[in-house]
Amino acid sequence: MKRVSLKDIAESVGVSTALVSYVLNNKKEGRIGKAISEKIRETAKLMGYRTNQIARSLKTNKTLTIGLIVADISNPFSSSLARIIEDAADKYQYTVIFGSSDEKLSKFEKLIDTFLNRQVDGLIISPPDGAAAQISYLRQQQIPLVLLDRYFPEVPSNYVALDNHKASWDAVTYLVEKGRSRIGLINYRSELFHLNQRAQGYLDALRAKGITPLPEWQELLPLDAVPEGVPEAIDRLLHLPQPVDGLLFASNTLCATGLRHLNRLSLRVPDDLAIVTYDETESLDLFYAPLTYLRQPLPEMGRQAIDILLKAMENRQQTVQCQMEATLIPRASA
Amino acid sequence: MKRVSLKDIAESVGVSTALVSYVLNNKKEGRIGKAISEKIRETAKLMGYRTNQIARSLKTNKTLTIGLIVADISNPFSSSLARIIEDAADKYQYTVIFGSSDEKLSKFEKLIDTFLNRQVDGLIISPPDGAAAQISYLRQQQIPLVLLDRYFPEVPSNYVALDNHKASWDAVTYLVEKGRSRIGLINYRSELFHLNQRAQGYLDALRAKGITPLPEWQELLPLDAVPEGVPEAIDRLLHLPQPVDGLLFASNTLCATGLRHLNRLSLRVPDDLAIVTYDETESLDLFYAPLTYLRQPLPEMGRQAIDILLKAMENRQQTVQCQMEATLIPRASA
DNA sequence: GTGAAGAGTTTAAACGATTAAACTTTTTGC
DNA sequence: GCAAAAAGTTTAATCGTTTAAACTCTTCAC
Numbered sequence: 001m002k003r004v005s006l007k008d009i010a011e012s013v014g015v016s017t018a019l020v021s022y023v024l025n026n027k028k029e030g031r032i033g034k035a036i037s038e039k040i041r042e043t044a045k046l047m048g049y050r051t052n053q054i055a056r057s058l059k060t061n062k063t064l065t066i067g068l069i070v071a072d073i074s075n076p077f078s079s080s081l082a083r084i085i086e087d088a089a090d091k092y093q094y095t096v097i098f099g100s101s102d103e104k105l106s107k108f109e110k111l112i113d114t115f116l117n118r119q120v121d122g123l124i125i126s127p128p129d130g131a132a133a134q135i136s137y138l139r140q141q142q143i144p145l146v147l148l149d150r151y152f153p154e155v156p157s158n159y160v161a162l163d164n165h166k167a168s169w170d171a172v173t174y175l176v177e178k179g180r181s182r183i184g185l186i187n188y189r190s191e192l193f194h195l196n197q198r199a200q201g202y203l204d205a206l207r208a209k210g211i212t213p214l215p216e217w218q219e220l221l222p223l224d225a226v227p228e229g230v231p232e233a234i235d236r237l238l239h240l241p242q243p244v245d246g247l248l249f250a251s252n253t254l255c256a257t258g259l260r261h262l263n264r265l266s267l268r269v270p271d272d273l274a275i276v277t278y279d280e281t282e283s284l285d286l287f288y289a290p291l292t293y294l295r296q297p298l299p300e301m302g303r304q305a306i307d308i309l310l311k312a313m314e315n316r317q318q319t320v321q322c323q324m325e326a327t328l329i330p331r332a333s334a
Numbered sequence: 335m336k337r338v339s340l341k342d343i344a345e346s347v348g349v350s351t352a353l354v355s356y357v358l359n360n361k362k363e364g365r366i367g368k369a370i371s372e373k374i375r376e377t378a379k380l381m382g383y384r385t386n387q388i389a390r391s392l393k394t395n396k397t398l399t400i401g402l403i404v405a406d407i408s409n410p411f412s413s414s415l416a417r418i419i420e421d422a423a424d425k426y427q428y429t430v431i432f433g434s435s436d437e438k439l440s441k442f443e444k445l446i447d448t449f450l451n452r453q454v455d456g457l458i459i460s461p462p463d464g465a466a467a468q469i470s471y472l473r474q475q476q477i478p479l480v481l482l483d484r485y486f487p488e489v490p491s492n493y494v495a496l497d498n499h500k501a502s503w504d505a506v507t508y509l510v511e512k513g514r515s516r517i518g519l520i521n522y523r524s525e526l527f528h529l530n531q532r533a534q535g536y537l538d539a540l541r542a543k544g545i546t547p548l549p550e551w552q553e554l555l556p557l558d559a560v561p562e563g564v565p566e567a568i569d570r571l572l573h574l575p576q577p578v579d580g581l582l583f584a585s586n587t588l589c590a591t592g593l594r595h596l597n598r599l600s601l602r603v604p605d606d607l608a609i610v611t612y613d614e615t616e617s618l619d620l621f622y623a624p625l626t627y628l629r630q631p632l633p634e635m636g637r638q639a640i641d642i643l644l645k646a647m648e649n650r651q652q653t654v655q656c657q658m659e660a661t662l663i664p665r666a667s668a
Numbered sequence: 669g670t671g672a673a674g675a676g677t678t679t680a681a682a683c684g685a686t687t688a689a690a691c692t693t694t695t696t697g698c
Numbered sequence: 699g700c701a702a703a704a705a706g707t708t709t710a711a712t713c714g715t716t717t718a719a720a721c722t723c724t725t726c727a728c
Binding site: 004015016017018019028030031032033055057058059060061307 | 675680683688
Binding site: 018050051053054055058059063065072073074075076078079080082083090095096098099100113114115116117118119127249256259260263281282283285286287288 | 385386387388389391392397399406407410413414415416417420421422424429430432433437447448449450451452453525590593594597615616617619620621622654656
């Protein structure tokens with residue numbers, strides 16, 4: 001069942017492959033005989049022709065493919081973005097290949113390698129900790145790229161990210177204004193700038209409100225120790241001499257794990273503990289006190305990422321950096 | 335910043351491109367001079383050579399790419415499978431391109447088209463309603479493929495799917511044995527075989543237990559009316575002259591929407607209403623009565639799908655059909 | 669009638685790899 | 699010493715497109 005090529009059509013119609021190509025691509029408008037053009041189209045359809053995109057890519061040096069690297073496609077945050085990017089890319093005929101780095105630099109490098117070998121036209125990347133050098137290499141190689149969700153302030157590059165400092169600031173300010181004064185933060189232990197910004201915003205907001213943040217209010221967990229780590233962290237925060245009365249989760253995963261644990265405790269949200277979390281997941285609704293959360297504008301972020309990427313693919317010069325704002329959605333938990 | 339090709343290396347070293355190709359691909363082992371082989375490798379590294387996978391694909395007629403079509407990559411069911419498939423594919427050097435059909439035949443056809451133009455080596459597909467003809471076409475074209483989660487009993491093809499009849503049967507039997515006698519089912523209105531099996535298993539299990547299922551116990555919702563539909567359906571079931579005392583959700587989305595509504599009602603789960611649902615999501619844990627659910631063996635399903643696909647890519651003849659069993663995980667809701 | 673313009677089509681190279689087959693040089697056996 | 703085998707390397711075709719340039723007819727103006 002050999003696939004039909006331009007040549008097959010050309011032979012069948014009795015013309016050159018060039019003509020077939022011109023007709024099927026609507027090039028040389030008007031300069032092609034009506035009758036023959038019809039005949040070619042017909043024959044192509046009849047023979048079930050489909051463009052070999054690989055051959056075309058080789059010749060045109062465009063694959064119409066975008067590489068998407070996320071931390072973990074099975075995380076709702078990533079998969080929501082993936083969906084938005086898929087749709088936006090599709091509008092411009094682009095197809096998306098994806099990979100999950102699992103926050104591991106080695107996996108990340110492997111994915112970059114694979115995607116470059118496949119000649120992707122551009123990359124949308126949520127880089128893991130330590131990927132600054134790779135990003136900088138890609139830029140130097142003039143690979144069109146946009147960082148999404150995370151970036152490295154020391155490495156110039158396009159990015160679309162949340163203003164995490166402000167988001168944390170808003171969340172903490174809100175908690176303080178709701179009367180909380182000892183506010184905990186559960187975050188990852190990592191060098192990732194966006195996570196540090198989440199911490200910094202938290203600290204700065206507390207200080208701005210005249211509260212001196214205690215070091216023990218901040219719980220930092222290794223990236224790979226969430227299931228056990230979060231419950232322990234919560235317990236520590238609740239067993240301080242002065243237990244926290246407010247809590248901010250720095251990610252959906254931390255929060256989901258945390259809520260499961262809180263469900264088992266006797267304390268009551270929000271009376272004993274007010275909670276705000278980053279990110280939106282369906283589970284936030286089902287907790288007995290639906291969670292107050294920081295909504296990231298994912299649709300805008302995804303669309304912006306594609307827009308910037310497309311621009312970068314045309315013009316490799318300029319750098320676009322896009323800071324988005326989170327919206328605090330107040331609900332029952334705080 | 336032109337990319338480096340075999341030719342560039344060949345010229346730089348002063349040999350033919352053939353030799354460079356042989357060396358870099360470790361072909362013709364032993365038949366190549368040690369010194370020159372070293373030199374070539376060195377130069378390749380120095381010049382930053384990377385294989386142009388597009389050119390290779392054109393020649394070898396293999397793209398090392400798998401097309402994955404799901405209903406919606408942002409649905410946790412799909413993205414979990416995507417992740418498993420990504421990992422399994424990666425083991426064999428395959429990359430995954432994906433697309434969401436949104437349960438629309440037209441989108442599905444477009445995706446198939448795009449993926450075939452891109453010469454994917456094989457397809458893993460969760461087909462939407464009405465896609466039987468396309469599947470049958472693909473088979474006739476000898477495109478290696480595996481259906482996942484759904485299949486068409488009238489169209490022979492490889493598939494990996496749940497034994498949905500048994501899963502529903504188990505769930506209903508469990509509910510009846512827990513003392514429930516009026517059991518509702520919230521399902522989609524569709525021709526999709528797997529959904530019908532979920533309904534059929536439900537009906538058969540009731541009858542096997544000597545219960546005559548009332549038609550009004552079965553609520554069928556259009557695929558695009560979940561947000562409004564589910565609450566209404568629940569209300570109808572609860573306002574029957576003899577309200578239902580057990581309920582089975584046929585999917586994670588139906589359930590998530592349902593739980594949100596149930597949270598607002600005064601009735602108590604499981605006392606007033608026992609619930610079982612298909613699929614696993616983190617939100618099931620956070621409902622005040624953690625949900626009893628039917629766990630699909632996603633890791634096995636994903637791995638099997640890749641296994642079968644790889645086999646199909648070698649040998650287009652045989653058809654493998656793989657029925658998996660769901661596990662009922664009893665928890666607080668029933 | 670003739671040269672130029674226009675219309676319609678073909679030629680042929682190129683993209684960057686792979687690989688069978690051919691070729692050249694060295695080694696080996698006797 | 700010399701043929702044959704082995705070792706090492708090159709030649710050249712090919713995959714299926716795209717596309718500039720060349721080519722061949724008509725048609726038209728004057």
